[in-house]
Amino acid sequence: GLEDWTQAEMYMNSFLLPETDDALEMATKKTVEGGLPVEIAVSALQGKFLNLIVKTTGSKRILEIGTLGGYSTIWLARALPEDGELVTLELEPTHAKVARQNLEYAGLGNKCKVIVGPAYDSLKQLGSDEPFDFVFIDADKQSSLQYYIEAKRLVGRGGVIIIDNVFRYGNVADPDYTDPKVEGIRKLLKALKEDREVEASAIGTVGEKGYDGFLYMVKV
Numbered sequence: 001g002l003e004d005w006t007q008a009e010m011y012m013n014s015f016l017l018p019e020t021d022d023a024l025e026m027a028t029k030k031t032v033e034g035g036l037p038v039e040i041a042v043s044a045l046q047g048k049f050l051n052l053i054v055k056t057t058g059s060k061r062i063l064e065i066g067t068l069g070g071y072s073t074i075w076l077a078r079a080l081p082e083d084g085e086l087v088t089l090e091l092e093p094t095h096a097k098v099a100r101q102n103l104e105y106a107g108l109g110n111k112c113k114v115i116v117g118p119a120y121d122s123l124k125q126l127g128s129d130e131p132f133d134f135v136f137i138d139a140d141k142q143s144s145l146q147y148y149i150e151a152k153r154l155v156g157r158g159g160v161i162i163i164d165n166v167f168r169y170g171n172v173a174d175p176d177y178t179d180p181k182v183e184g185i186r187k188l189l190k191a192l193k194e195d196r197e198v199e200a201s202a203i204g205t206v207g208e209k210g211y212d213g214f215l216y217m218v219k220v
């Protein structure tokens, strides 16, 4: 159950993450103080995993959909080279404000641009002239397919697209569940079955965020 999984993740953290991390601790504190739902941010271990993928792929331009308080944004932006850039899309002005402050405090303000508004509208404004290398989708799951289609338009060949929360305690595979988030992921999966423009896999995870997982896609 969740308690054991949390304990197992904390055990990993004790070996794989630094004991203190001022910028991330401050980001979490400000997210809580701002009344934002801190529990829906990625875990530290997941954040570092995303950070390592950015480094491994040598990504220079990152797009994030769903900023919240900028916790995952900090992990992602930290992996960028000196001339790297990150654009993150957030619906709620209050979330964006907290995120901007957190990014500033983390010394990443100059690399990161927080765009406020419905992500789909913001995506439509972005041109593919300067392609992204890496996209992290973590917003309203109902819109997963639309976000995926836009992300695919905006990444170059070899570009990586990751979508969080695609297992949802196994509910995505359970026909008894028909809530819009679950249906949103199913719609995306159906589209991927026929899609020849990406290669995709998924990795299920258990930890402090419960039983969930990432979809991982590469544009071919």
Ligand code: SAM
Pocket (backbone or CB within 6 Å): 040, 041, 042, 065, 066, 067, 068, 069, 070, 071, 072, 073, 089, 090, 091, 092, 095, 117, 118, 119, 120, 138, 139, 140
């Ligand atoms: N990626 C963040 C992290 O791990 O630290 C967590 C993001 S949280 C799961 C989802 C965010 O998406 C929330 O801040 C929410 O306000 C935002 N969101 C919801 N609907 C949105 C939309 N239509 N456009 C843009 N952002 C949206």
